[in-house]
Structures are given as C-alpha cells and as structure tokens.
Amino acid sequence: MTSWLECFSVLLLAGTVLAAAPTCKKINDCACTPTDANQTGVINFFPMVSSNGAKPAYMVNGTSKQTKNAYTFYYNPCMSFNMTSSTPDQCTNQLICQELMPSKWTYALGAHTSVSFAYVNNMLIAYYYSKSTNNRTSEVRLICDENETHGKFVYVDEPKSLYYQFNFTSMCACPGKCPNKTLVPDKWIETNRCLYRQMTSGKLVNLQGLATPLKVATNEHTTYYYSPCNGLELGSLDEKCKDAAVCKQDMSTSPPTYTGIGSEKVEVTEDDGDIVLHYPATTDGGKCFDVKLICDQSADDPILTSADDKNMILKAKVACSQ
Template sequence: MEKTTIVSVVLFMTTVMHGESKQCVQNDECSCTFDDGSGKVDLSMLGSKSTSIIRDIFAPDNYAYSFNPCYPFSEGTCANAAGCQIDTARSIYYNIGDSKKVDFSFDGSNVVGAYTAHDGARKSQVTYICDPSASSPTFTVMGETKQSFYEFRISSKYACPDGGSGPGPGPGPIITVSVSISVGWVLTILFLSGTSLYLIAGLLVNKIYRHNSGRELLPNISFWISFPGLVKDGCLFVVGLVRGRGGYGKV
C-alpha cells in the first residue's frame, strides 16, 4: 500500500505540577543539580579566581556594582564578597551578598542564585540565563530594584546543564516533526529535478558552444517539435491493437 505523506507534530508540554516540582538541588556555592536528571549547572568556570566578572558597572540607580559567582573577591571595604555596591561619590562600599551565603533555585526557565550579605541587611538575586553560544558571559546590572534588594542577569553557556553540552533547562515545548514521503512523490521530485537539469544544461550548451538563438536554444528542438505527433501515432497504434485492426499499415 502506497504511503501517504504524513506530517506529525508531537508537542510535549510540562504539566504545571511538574514545572513547580522541578528543582535545582544545591551541591555547594558553585553548583546545583536538577532533580529530574537533566543535568548539573556548575558556575565554577564562570566565576573569576582573581577579580570579579562584573566590575564597577553603573546601574540605573547611579551606583556602581561588582559581582562574582563562586569565588569571593574584595573591593574597598567589601571583603570576601559575592556582590558589592559602590557609592562612587562618597567612596562607600556595601556588601550586598556573601559568596558562602547563597541559595540556588529554579524559576521554571533559569537557575537563580539568592545571595545574602554577611550581616543579613542586603540581598542580591542573580538570574543565570542558559545561552549555549555564550562562551564569554554577558550581563545586565539592574541595581537596587527595591530597598536593600539588588538584581543581576548573567547569560553564559556555564548556566546550562553540563556547561552547554546538555539541553537547556527551560520547560518549553519539545517539537518533533516526522515526515514520510510516498514513492510517488519521490519519483515526481526526481523527474522534475532531472528535467530542470536537462533544460538548463541544454540551454547553456546551445548558447555558449553552438551559438544558437531563439527557439534553437532548446535542446533537441526537432525531437520536441515532432513529439506530439509521435505520441499520437503511438496512441493510434495501441487503439488499433485493442480493436483488432493490427499494427501499422503495410507500406
């Protein structure tokens, strides 16, 4: 039985219950592992061991900010910090997150790190956005979005499960497209492709090498002119055989 063309689109949507239950279970201050087996996010390759990956970047609130995941850094009076807010006008530094006081979670699309200052007075939230193509991190510093609460966004391949070698953590639809083409369609495609190649090659040969013009550009023009008559003769011959009148007449 000839197959018909079938296009099946299978959509897998994560249920609300599953989306809420999926977590990135914290291993240490640098990593967490998804409890559904989809992989581990390890930020140790993202953080700097000597400085901060975000350094003195101004936010809309007119304060400068520095931030570094995993490894503590010091700047001004910010000692062993994950995040630091700088009042450049008065040279005052505020610790806005301790690298040892971090809790990782999963918001349904990205891993989120919540950092608390050593005195508990300030907190920073960093959204780690999975971007498999981002070998070098890109970031957005939003600054103090509400009192004593600071936000950052960092895009990196190291925010992806297994450093970008695994699938992204987002729960979006998985779309699988399966196409099955019938034998008839395959033959039609081959015929059209062969005809196109024949015409193009013939036109080029007649134009470039034979210097033909007009309808003589068409390959084997004499054959194609007589082709309808040949088809007619063939049909009459077959009809004659069916009706018992024999084949072609004797000369």
C-alpha cells in the first residue's frame, strides 16, 4: 500500500515544470533568433563583417597555455576567407583562422556553414568547427554591449588541446540592436560556373555571354586573363592555367611564368550592392582573386579594369541582375 508521503512526493515531482532552456534558432552563419519570450529581435552580426567579405574583420594575438606557442587569430563572423601557407591544414573557406608565429603557418579553426548557437549558463555561444584533419574547434562567447558599435574580439584560452575560446563583444549580440535590425544577408549561390542566383529574391546574374577571354595588364610585366564560364584554354599558357577562371602571366621571368587562379568553386558576396566574385587561392602557389561586377547597360563590349593585382572590376551589360 502506498503511504501518503509517497503520494505527496509523486504529486510534487509531477507538478514541477522545468523551464525550457533558451535556444537561438540558426538563420545562417551569423544570425539566429532567440526563443526566449523576453528577448525580441534577431541577433545578427552581418553589419560587423568586413566590407570585403574575403578579408577578416578582426585580428587578435594570444599565447596557448597548452603549447606555449604565440598565435594570431583572425575572425570574420559571416563570410569566409582564405589564407595560404605550407601547412596541410590550410585556412580555406573559414570564418576563424589561426596563424602560428613567427613561422606564419595557418590552421583552420571554423569552417563556413559549420556554426551552431547555444546558450550555456545564459551566455549565448557560437561554436565553429574546422572540418579539417585535426578537427580544431572554436567557442566564441557573444557578449551584448549596446555601446560597442565596432565589435571587440578577444582571445581567452585554449582549455584543452585544439579547442579555443574567444569573447566577441558587440551591440549585435543584443537582440534587435544592430544598426539595420532586419539585415540578414540574402545569400548568392553559384548555379553553375558563371550563373549566380540570390536565394530569396531569385535575382540572377548570367555571365555566359563572356565567351571570349578578357585580359588586363596591371604593369608592363603582368597580364591577367579572365574567363569565368569555360576556363582558360589559351595556347600560349601552360598547364597551370588550364581550367582556371583567372590566369596571371608574368613576363618578368624567362621563360614567362603562369599562375592559375579560381579553379575551385567561386564564392559570391556583395559590396555596397555590387556583386563580388571571390576566387580562392589554388594549391600550386596561386593567390585569391576578386572580380567586382558593375552593371552597365550601355557596355555591349565588356570592360575589365584593374584596381590592384588582386582586385579587378568588370563593367558589362551581362553584370546586370535579371
């Protein structure tokens, strides 16, 4: 027979309702929506990203308690970037990277699309996973400060091997407090090698009309060739430029040297409303390369110009979105 004390205990436990732990529903790599009814608005770090999505917005130095090595850490909250070095675990398509000093070897700390959000002791944390050979992980504590308009990135610790902790203090860690409360980037995706579509709006940019390779000289020795759709198959270029979207021809050497760029999948971002095609660095000693598309309905003949040896501007009718 069940005693009254046992009945009371059962009723007490049954009547206790544990409050659901707060969560932040992921929208994309840099935005989530808190489920806590006391927090209204999106937590969105897109205004904190570098104006050049391929270049990290934040850099901080730190020394590991595990290895005693000195590092420089790079962070871009929303858009991936690339860094090259001789290490097998290169920083490619990452949101966080680690650079060993003074050798400048780089390591991936947080891959694009790997981000997850969770509350721990009422602190919102973004977790980044490198998806690399050593599976490095980064933990970024998102600290709300409405007076911090730029954002402050601080290295905290390496509590265990290959696990890194940071603080990121920003007004954008406060729900609905960023300068543009509704700004969640409408991501561009590459449909094929030269057709780009915006996921939400459905806008298209089609470069298929660029059948003939374009070229531009940055100085008397260097010429860049650009063919976004079909790759370069110019007879005067060697094997390193086969199937590349961009090829650098250097006439200062004898014989001339060639570097292929953009053989990997292109990344599409926006810069003040203009579409930017970012071509990652290749593994044969190449470098990253950006082409900004400027819509010009009067430019029947595309015009490729040089901003510097890593940034080109393509003004063309085919650069206009449809």
